[in-house]
Amino acid sequence: MTSFLIIDDHPLFREALGNAVRLALPEARIFEAMSIGDALHILSSEQGIDLALLDLSLPDATGFSGFLRLREAYPRLPVAIVSSEEDQRVVREALALGAAGYLPKSTSKRELAQSIEGVLSGSVSVPKDFVATPRRRADASKALEVKLCDLTPQQLRVLDLLRRGYPNRQIAQELQLAESTVKAHITEILRKLGLFSRNKAIIEIGKMDLPDPKARPYARTDRGRSQ
DSSP: OOEEEEEOSOHHHHHHHHHHHHHHOTTOEEEEESSHHHHHHHHHHSSOOOEEEEOSOBTTBOTTHHHHHHHHHOTTSOEEEEESOOOHHHHHHHHHHTOSEEEETTSOHHHHHHHHHHHHTTOOBOOTTOOOOOOOHHHHHHHHHHHHTTSOHHHHHHHHHHHTTOOHHHHHHHHTOOHHHHHHHHHHHHHHHTOSOHHHHHHHHTTSOOOOGGGOTTSOOOOOOOO
């Protein structure tokens, strides 16, 4: 059963987000927190939270401070920001910091549900009018090659199967991982590569030679997810 943590101090919006979650996944478990402190307490006691939906404006957080506290404590927990702030510079900063998505509060319930489904599948959800900073193709490819070296051996294995068209369930079977772990890996891969969807990753990485995971004993290991 997929589990969500909604972090927002406004009861009406927590209810609205809960309705969007249930539209996407009727059987989902939903936990609610009114602050980062509440959220950390829930995460310490509840196992297997699949996605946190975080408002930036909370009693014990300003700007991205709450997001960064969650990332530090639970680095493999996907966190999507849900905010009334729609400035594209804020969206870019959120994605650069590793947000699994940025969902404007003005989004309809059905669109929120679709965005949530996308994040759970490993895509990075962005507002409809979001425009990524353009770069020349050659520069973008070189930058992507450099970022590939930042992936752990396990992430490289997941990426290789991803670009070969394997769905999450089959990747999990091939690598003997839980499907939730595969989703977490894909979210982290997209974050590190600066890409916004698995389809974009397949297109951009499809013709590249990936580093050999076995030849990279120096690669950083994944930090455990304390859930």
